[in-house]
Amino acid sequence: SVGHRGAGLKALGSGTANVGLGAAQRGFCVAAAVEDGKVRSVRNGRVRSFQEIPHTGRSGxxxxxxxxxxxxxxxxxxxxxxxxxxxxxxxxxxxxTMSSVNILLPADVGQLFQSEGLHPRRMLLQPWATHREIRQHSKGVFLKNGEEWRADRLQLNKEVMMSAAVQRFLPLLDNVAQDFCRMLQARLERDGRGEEGRRSLTFDPSPDLFRFALEASCHIIYGERIGLFSSSPSLESQKFIWAVERMLTTTPPLLYLPPLLLHYISAPLWTQHATAWDHIFSHAEARIQRGYQRLSSCPGRGSAAGPAGGPYPGVLGQLMEKGKLSLELIKANVTELMAGGVDTTAVPLQFALFELGRNPEVQEQVRQQVQTSWAQAGGDPQKALQGAPLLKGTIKEVLRYRNTVPPSALGRLSGSVGPSSKVLAASVCSRKT
Structure with missing residues (x-):
């Protein structure tokens, strides 16, 4: 729980809780702060213990x-x-086995983030960590904390988060997006109803968005396509997507159970989870070997990407070329980036489509702005994005108030908003030790 993480709590004042809660409940409105390394809350000038936080029952x-x-x-x-x-x-x-502290008000959550400093405490995905320990794999940023987490994160930021890195891999993402749109257009023409050029089609986009996110993630990270939009994907691609789907499906129930015990008794749930991860790591290992061969065949290529320096080798190739991380750490991090980037990409896109469908006038404005910007950009996706602030605003608004982190990828804080709910909920989760 938060109490075991060393974060502190302090009162914000009753005026911040204006969501229909009683006076006694408003008095327990808290925000995060560090106070002597212990979780505390202040009410009427009195320091309150962690155990005084209301709970749903002591038996997990x-x-x-x-x-x-x-x-x-x-x-x-x-x-x-x-x-x-x-x-x-x-x-x-x-x-x-999961203990959590759940916080309702965004202001409280904001102060919690501010109190964490340079080394935030991330929730440990114990099923993933147990697999790494049993198989003796290194752990990536998803499974680290403290200085170790920050060191890896700073190296990954240079290849994933910084604007220069985004400009390098944006053409790869655009390539996947165009194939995705062509696939949907072909389906619309084949299965849609209505006149030519004005066909409509109703379907569940979730599986397609999942495949888009997986194809895009692999293209950006490994620098190569896996062919999920092909009419007949290879057997290797089919096994890989099965492994990712199985890993994500088995993660949520394992969050609440002791995975090491399940491993010792060879429980089917754990066996499926571990087997899926084994296949994912084998897939990453094969890409690392290919990347190593490419680098060996072009020793003087340098780190530039594009026409002057050859095709962009993906995040994996860039990390291998820089040599700042060991091969084991590179394998651990690119594998977790790929696995952790699928649902967290597909779910926000699904919510964005949902919200645009609920607001057709906004949808039309976004469409017109994107079409105009693309025509003026001359095929440059970076310029097209810069000229489409409504599209950026749509994604930011979805990320602001929709639950974009599914149970399989729960982090330290996850927003939770139901279809009929107007409240923002956040849960601070960690594994009991």
Whole structure:
């Protein structure tokens, strides 16, 4: 829980909790701060202990049984909304082996982030960490904290987050996006209804968005396509997407169970999870070997990408060429970037389509601006993006208030908004030790 992480809590004042909570509940409105390395909250001038935070029951196994019996995992946002109404804007909960402190108000969450400094404490995805330990693989940024996390993150930022890096891999992303649009257009012409040029089609975009995110992630990270938009993907591609889907599907239930115990008793759930990760790592290992061969065949190519320096080799190639991380750390980080970037890309896109569908006038404005910007950019995706602020604004707004992190990729804080809910909920999660 947060108490075990060494973060502190302090009161914000009753005026911040104006979401229909009672006076007693408003008094427990808290924000994060570090106070003597202990979790504390202040109310009426008195320091309160972590144990005084309202909770849903002390038995994690009883709570887990209730979650399964009442199918709360499918409607987690509804459960959180009801619990916030009953217990106030902060409560703690233990479900199985997972202990969490849930915070309702954005202002409180903001102060929590501010208190973390340069070394935020990330929730440990224990199933992933257990797999690495059993197989003796190195851990990437998703499974690290402190100085070790920051050191890896600074190296990855240069190849993934900085504007120069984005400009290098944007053409690869654009290539995948255009193929994705052509695939949808072909489906619309084949299965749609209505007149030629004005056909309409209703379908669930989730599987297609998942494949788009996986294809794009692999193209950016490994510098090569895996062919998920092909009418007949290779057997290797089919096995790979099965492994990623299986890994993401088995992660959520394992978050609440002791994975090491499941490993020792050869539980089917754990076996499926570990087998999926093994295939994902084998896939990454093969790409690393290919990248090493390419670098060996072009020793004087340098780090430039583009026409002057050859084709962009992907994040993997850039990291190998720079040589700042060991091959084991590179494999660990690119594998986790690929796995962690699929759902966190597909889900925001799905919510963006949902919101644009609910607001057709905004959708039309975004479409017109994108078409105009693309025509003026002369095929340059970077210039096209700069000329489409409404598109950027749409994505930022979705990221601001929609739950864009699925249960398989829960981080330290995850927004949770239900279809009929207007509250922003955040949960601070960590594994009990």
């Amino acid at each position: 196994w009883v709570n887990l049984l209730r979650f399964w019996r009442e199918d709360r995992f499918r409607q987690l946002h509804k459960h959180m909304e009801r619990t916030f109404s009953a217990l106030g804007p902060i409560y703690r909960e233990t479900v199985g």
